[in-house]
Amino acid sequence: MTTPTLEVTAASHVVAGVDTHSDTHHVAVLDSAGRRLGDHEFPATPAGYEQLHAYVKAFGSIALIGIEGTSSYGAGLTRYLSIRDVPIREIIRPKRAPRRAGKSDPIDAYAAARQALSEPETLPHAKNSDGHTEQIRVLLATRRSAIKARVAAARQIKSLLVTAPDSIRTRWRAVSDKALIAGLAATRPSGAITSVGAATAITLRRLARRCAYLDQEITDVDEELRVLVATAAPAMIATKGYGVVTTATLLITAGANPQRMHSEGSFAALCGASPIPASSGKTTRYRLTQLVYAALGKRRRTS
Template sequence: MTDQIAVVGGVDTHTDFHQAAVIDSIGRHLATAPFPTTPDGYCRLLEWMRMHGDVLAVGVEGTGAFGSELARFLRASEVAVVDVDRPDRKARRANGKSDPVDAYAAATAVLSGRAQGRPKTRDGIVEAIRSLRVVRRSAVKSRTQTINQIRTLIVSAPAEVRERLRSLPTYQLIAQLARSRPGADLADPTCAVRTALRRLARRYQHLTQEIADADAELDPLVAQAAPGLMDLIGVGAETAAQLGASP
């Protein structure tokens, strides 16, 4: 192009494609186009924006989710990235969803100064901690569901099973059920409930080990990312990750 103008980009992000838009320095809509969420697609998106002028900044929706890899690519390409909040869902329903409109809105939010959010980095040690905590959280949730299922089964179990198990603390209950021998006649309700309880108990043990493994992996990372928090009495890796090491 003969006259290099200043432009601002906006991106409405999705799983398989991103809708990009470009506006000039006074907010005029210049162009919009979709690009695949692949390394080649990110290159083409940036080249396309630069065809329209000198890119001052790009507003990206969801830099912590669908737009995370694009945001990383743009930063690596020395392009200023601004995190843009997604449009209000109620407003979207009322006005209709339009990817080009949302992309232009992202660019306009950057130009007007309404969007000034710092993009979530999604890299380095904090990203490593975030990924490992996903596994730990799901294991903790599943373990809680498992012990609740065990307690529920005990409440409705035949008396000979219920009375022997109902007063045991969790650690004794799990150990006893995991090593139990329920029998082979699954048509018998007592045998069936004992079999179910043993399987749930062994699931509980497996999840407990999974949580312990996650803690062993997280401890050195969190100590590196948030050493001050880890030095506090009563603050473990999970609490420190929530307070200071997670994005």
């Protein structure tokens, strides 16, 4: 699907901004001069998407709609408008200056509309959350959570063994991790919790069986991912150095519409790896984007 061109010059063209929530979406409409034309709240349902689209079109030809959270609360609306070839841009967050006037759904929606009107070419294109790429994203999210849960269960087993009664610690002291999980899962402790040892043995078996179940779940997801990735990017997965998870991650980052990234630089900017000039006076330096600092859980120094 080609990306519609943006022309916010004619008086009949309008730009809209949408503040998205789980149950409702609030849309605000501006004309090409930035004058407010109206705002309204619609339910976050297929019928609501249709009403929102009709509401904006009633003011004129749609030049652009800026949506907050196109990959979260606004995903459904983004899919609906994309199918109808409505130009869409991702609104990262409202500018700080408008926030000083307060915060509400209409205020945020108008801030999104103003950003879409003033920065149409610098705002990122919304991802198409459909097809093989979206299937891969869902499966990869499941895989990540399963791995985290598996690591947590294995860590709990090791922690419990440190303080377990001597009979249990001695039995499993020199066993490898793989044999430890298999061995604990196969134990048959008494169902009655009559002592610390009995409670520990029952708990260790439960945790080991949880690890075994998660191992199988991860294996199943890997096989499903392999099939989807081979369909979506056969050349990449066949290239040496690109495994299933690495290829899946790149596909998710690019999205189902990779044409929104017109160069290597735009892909680097999307990943937060492109340097941004941060020079002043005789000092020449660069910094990474806010995405990197957000991922690291750090705040960028402004001085």
